[in-house]
Amino acid sequence: MTVKKIVNQRGLGSHRPHGTRAGLNTGDEQLEQVNSFKYLRSTVNTDNSTEEEVKERIATGNRAYHVHKKLFTLKLIFQNVKLQHNNTLIRPTVTYASETWIIKENVINKLMIFERNITRKISGPTRTDDGYWRIKTNQEISEILKGLNIIGFIKKQKLNWLGHVERMAEDNNVQKIKRLKSVSKRPTGRPKTRWEGDVLEDIKSMNVSNWKKIVQNRDS
DSSP states (O other), rough: OEEEEEOTTTTTTTTTTTOOEEEEEESSSSEEEESEEETTTTEEETOOOOOHHHHHHHHHHHHHHTTTHHHHHHHTOHHHHHHHIIIIHHHHHHHHTTGOOOHHHHEEEEEHHHHHHHHHHHHOEEEEEOEEEEOHHHHHHHHHHOOOHHHHHHHHHHHHHHHHHTTOOOSSSSHHHHHOOSSSSOOOHHHOOHHHEEEEEEEEHOOSHHHHHTTTSSSO
């Protein structure tokens, strides 16, 4: 029998006999009920949180920087070339599968702090008029990145993925899952932000009203 994993769903297995394994048994497959698991290097969990995923990605990004530290600290290489290497070697490592993320304020802060730290290491300190050296301010880092920070990059990835999904055929499994509505009773309290709601907020902030028509054009 094949044993696979599914994330824990509220109510699933809550009335099973004592000592039996939580999950579903389809006859050919045993679906083990867990709170989180890795799938294609991404973490799938019960509360749809990206905090654990982002924490691991930032750690991986720091390791990637230290692997290429000599490249980023070499004085013979121009700063703009180092930034291009950062966008090629480090940023994709941190933002892998980010098109599926729901990025809350605390996640945004962690990612921005990481990127500012990496950019400071790459660009080095600033010499003041009186001969002292200081670390660059957040405003100076923003000017170096020319406003193209990691959060803007992630939002662009999410918009690209939304367009890709919208262009799929109606009978595509991804489209079916996107339209799927939960039949379980919603818990009390404020509803959790869903991916679609999160990306639609980004579209709203851009004042785009006819986005469904626009995304049908792949080049738009």
